[in-house]
Amino acid sequence: MPHVVQFTEPGLVELVESPPQPLLPGTVRVRTWWSGISAGTELTAFRGTNPYMSATWDPERRLFHEGAPEHSYPVAGWGYSEVGRVVEVAEGVTAPAVGDVVHGIWGHRSEAVLPAESLAWRVLPATADPMSGIFARVGSIGLNAVLAADARLGEQVAVFGQGVIGLLATRLAVLSGAQVIAVDAQPGRLAVAKSLGAHAVVDPRAPGGAGAEIRELTGAGADAAIELSGNDAALHEAIRSVRVEGTVVASGFYQGGAPNLRLGHEFHHNRVRIVASQISGVPVELGRRWDQRRLVEVFMAQAAAGAVGTRSLVTDVVDAADVAEIFARLDRGDGQTLQSVLRFDDAPEDAR
Incomplete structure (x- = not known):
């Protein structure tokens, strides 16, 4: 059974079971290796201070307003710094392929079914440090x-x-x-x-x-x-x-x-x-020359070239089951902690 990190209530985060998703046309299934924790954004969910937990965001008026909050506890699947391996592709999908290591945004979960087109340009080169993908x-x-x-x-x-x-x-x-x-x-x-x-x-x-x-x-x-x-x-x-x-x-x-x-x-x-x-x-x-994709591609090119030493910023790699421990440490403001990474069961042994 797949698992996902869940903020159950303020101050309580845990790894819970999550039903597997069906493989739909145009999608691929990715098994997660690592998922990087964003200490700033995710601590707001852990602490209950995120504005989405107390107000409603109106995307047309671009305003927060009183009303039912955008999110309420329990909240599952936060996280935007994932690396994993493609293990299954829908019929007709040519990229990415089974075996490709990809980076992207699918939250702290052990596996995800994602649109193939969103990952086709996020395949990590064989020569790259795969953990660099969590920094994209x-x-x-x-x-x-x-x-x-x-x-x-x-x-x-x-x-x-x-x-x-x-x-x-x-x-x-x-x-x-x-x-x-x-x-x-x-x-x-x-x-x-x-x-x-x-x-x-x-x-x-x-x-x-x-x-x-x-x-x-x-x-x-x-x-x-x-x-x-x-x-x-x-x-x-x-x-x-x-x-x-x-x-x-x-x-x-x-x-x-x-x-x-x-x-x-x-x-x-x-x-x-x-x-x-x-x-x-x-x-x-x-705006006419840059977009989010170009930001990612430029940064990842610098990482692949060795101009940005991402691995040196990783201070903690813990099993996903120990997510509560790492959030408690981040909440205390441990100054020695930089990038914390959750490790899922499919992570390669030589990188564990």
Whole structure:
């Protein structure tokens, strides 16, 4: 019997049985090897703070409003960073083929039936590290933020929050030619950022705050800042860190209010531009040339070429049955944890 990770209620996550899906025309069956946990988004489901759990999203008006929540507990199948092997294809399907290793989005489940066309371009090369596929989505989120920052050769970019996506954004900004200042309160994460090419690192607890520290390092301030921690205090410091008419990319998933944000201060006086970066869209000025598929393909090409060392970001690989343990650790804010990965029974032995 297949299994799926389920958020049963706030604070309770477990692996439960899920009936197998029939193979329909134009689909393939994938057995999951690994599924990466998105600590930011999925902790909101674990904690019960996700806006979809308390409000209704109107896709036409693009507004949340009062009413029946979009999702209610139990919630099964969250997750967007999966790798698996194709084990069955419907009649007439030519790509992907049985035996292909693919990456995609099908949630924390041991197997899934998916449209073949959605996976045909997601086949991992035989020479690639198969676990790199779990970074396709988070890598594209990081790349989207870097594109929104308009990072250029010789410019200075501050990246606030050195979790997995922040570290990937740091590396991608370095590859774009920028001098990167990495900001995080965890020394271990700052060390990783340095190994990925960060020019300088800043502890946000520095006297005067990270914004003042970055202005000392850069003189006039950073050209752009990318905020990926989802913390309103960090967003405020990102605003303080950029030069006059600089850009701040708000890419974190912000929960609740923003009592630490002061828009009458540096934001107003330095005419700072704040742009939202969210993976459902690309920067407006790139809309005719870029889309989500291109974000994924560009990132995965960099990973395959060895320019982004994804395997070094994996700190925990646990059996899917132990999902409660890893979420409890993430909920406690373990600073040593970067990318946590759930391992399913079909994962190859040499990678376990």
